[in-house]
Amino acid sequence: MFSIRFDFRNPEFAGVSMADRYQSAMDMTLWAEELGAVDVTLSEGHVMPDGFLPSPLPMAAAMAARTERIRFTLAAIIAPFYDPLRLAEDVLVLDNLSRGRVDLVIAAGSGRREFAAYGVPMRERVGRVIEVVTTLRGAFSGGPFDYRGRSVCLTPGPYSPGGPTLMLGGSAPPAARRAAQIADGFLPADPSLWEIYRDELRVLGKPDPGPYFPGDARVVVLTTDPDAAWDEWAPYFLHDINQYGAWGADADGTPSFRPLSNVDEVKASAQYRVLTPSEYVAELRASPVAYTLLHPMVGGAPPELAWNSLKLFEHDVLPKL
Secondary structure: OEEEEEOOOOOHHHOOOHHHHHHHHHHHHHHHHHOOOOEEEEOOOOOOOOOOOOOHHHHHHHHHHHOOOOEEEEEEEEHHHOOHHHHHHHHHHHHHHOOOOEEEEEEOOOOHHHHHHHOOOHHHHHHHHHHHHHHHHHHHOOOOEEEOOEEEOOOOOOOOOOOOEEEEEEOOHHHHHHHHHHOOEEEEOOOOHHHHHHHHHHHOOOOOOOOOOOOOOOEEEEOOOHHHHHHHHHHHHHHHHHHHHHHHHHHHOOOOOOOOOOHHHHHHHOOEEEEOHHHHHHHHHHOOOOOEEEOOOHHHOOHHHHHHHHHHHHHHHHHHO
C-alpha cells in the first residue's frame, strides 16, 4: 500500500511558480491513483513565507474532480480559523463532489503567528474545536440541528449517511481524551498519546481500536546514484526541517531548535533518506506491513526532481512487492 502527501512548500530558490507546483501535484495525484494509492494527504498552514498550503478544501476539490477512486485526508483542518457553518457547507459540497472520498482531521492549531494573523485568541482553541466538530456532526446528519441556539439545516446533505470521517489531531493528553469523546479517531503527534486515547475509549464503553501503528513517516527519495542525489536534494531537506523547527519555536515560544546547515547534519537527523530501489524493496519486504507514504515535493523540491524518484518507485519498487 502507498499514499502520497503534499504541503506545497515553495521556497524562492526552487524557481517554481506556485501555479506549476499545484498543477504538478494534480498530475502526481492522478499518477498515484492509476497505480493504486490509497489516499492523498493535504496539510494546512497559514502565513508561512514559503507558501505552505492555506486552503486544503479547494485543493481537494480540484483533485477529486480529476480522480475517481483515491481518497483524500485533510490533515489537519485548523478549526479555530473557520466559521463552523461555512466550513460545514464547504465540506458537504466536497463530500458530494468526491462521492464520499474525504476524511477530516480536525486540529486546534498552535502557531502564534497564525492566530495573530486571524485575530483569534489562542485561549479559545479548545472551545472552537468542539464547536466545529459539533457543527459538522449536525450538518452530516442531513437534518436540522441546533447551532448557537437556533435550528439550522444545511444543504446539500452528505453523500453517504453520517458524512465524512471526523478525526482529531493533537499533541497533549487532553486532546487524546477529547478525541475519544467526540471524534471517530485520533491522529497523535506523539505516539505515546495513543494509550491515553484507548483508555478513554474503554471508560466510555467504545470499541478498542487496538495498538497504534504509525508507520514510517521519514521521507524516502529513490535514486540510482545516492551521492549525486544527496547533493540535489539536500537544499530541500534543509528547508523542510528548518521550517518545521521554526514553526515549532513559534508554537511554544521556545527557540530551542538548532537550525541544520549542511548535508551531514541532515543525514544525522535520519528524517530524510536517499535509497536505491533495490535497497527500498529489501526494506519493505522485511517490514510486517509494506506501506509507503510518498512526499515527492518535500521542502519545495522541483517537480522534475520529484518525478525522477516517483518513476523509480513505479518501475523498480512496486512491481517487486
